[in-house]
Amino acid sequence: MSKKYHLFEVYGIELEYMLVSSTDLKVAPAVDQLLTLKHGELTSDIENGSIAWSNELVAHVVELKTNGPTHNIESLSEDFHQNIKEINQLLREHHMMLLPTASHPLMNPSTDTQLWKHSYSEVYELYNRIFDCKGHGWSNVQSTHINLPFFNDKEFEQLHAAIRLILPLIPSLCASSPILEGKSTEFMDSRLEFYKTNQKEIPEMTGLVIPERVFSKDDYHTTIFEPIKRAIKPHDTNKILDHHFLNSRGAIARFDRNAIEIRLVDIQECPKADIAICILIIEVLKALVAEDICSLRTQKSWSKQDLFEILNDGIKHGEHSNITNLKFLKTFGIDIEMTSQDVWRHLYEIVKDNISPEHRNTLDIILAEGTLSTRILKAIGSNFSEKHIKKVYLKLAECLENNTLFIP
16 A cells, blocks of 8 residues: 555646657657657556656657655656756657647647557557547547545545536646647547547446446545446456556546546646646645635535536536536525636636746736637647648747747
């Protein structure tokens, strides 16, 4: 059993990136080659100081993550950036590079997908048999995961209640997937639009994305894990799948490591943006847990259906989503209907004194200029030619290399 930590004592951040050709932006299924270049032989995990590298379900996505729980979230932007530069340096002679954002704008998943063929591949193959992973919701998705610890059932109750309440607002802060196969999808967060249904064959796994109203380990097992286990049993004849791994809600409880993992954050153009967004979400969660914004009882009262409706509108409209549920707004001390962007501005005002000037500068730009999806669409304008899309996304790749924000 891993060491247990108290609320907000440590953090775990995971960032996913796609390998692409540096000449034509085509997907490059070569993460095994990258890991071999770094390690000298193929391995699925590499510890590189404060950051670790690992493979994912598909052969073109690499995950960078904090190397174990970290107390220091302030320096993570620079830690991740140094690793990104090192990876791009390793890839350069092979004419490849990392591409940010939550979806590749030109990828055809049915022809461009290769599953990871090495360690753990039997799990990925089983997933592919059940769900067919050659789809945007599986092979064309890059996200940021935030892992937050809890010590016991009481802390789980506080953290789960707060996270459930903030999940519907997350796409309005960080949507970055507005284009698929060369066209605007009409969804600011296409990744999450696919996320809702990409496991429709076994609906128990994702549920309504917003987790059920459960606030203890026993209730979580009864309400969430047991139905998942029953539903997967006919498919998992060799018993190789873990219920923690199978739970695909927007936030999942990891009782094996006493943490909750938030999964609804689209990855941004650079770690500076990713970490600033993570810090804002964490600071709002701290204020909720402390009951500075509303009581624990109020937080626990929200049904998954009501929260899902707000989330769904945010997936479609991003920060322009108009929140009309006055009861939800009053939970945050707001008395009138407003856009989700204005809700985030309101929450930012509550917590900004706890955020360092560097991250405040980043958040000021994001809250003024809009989500990365909005900025991408502004840069694209009406020109959805392949040439122009590549030009915009090459600029995004430069932002990743230089750790700078994308402002069209």
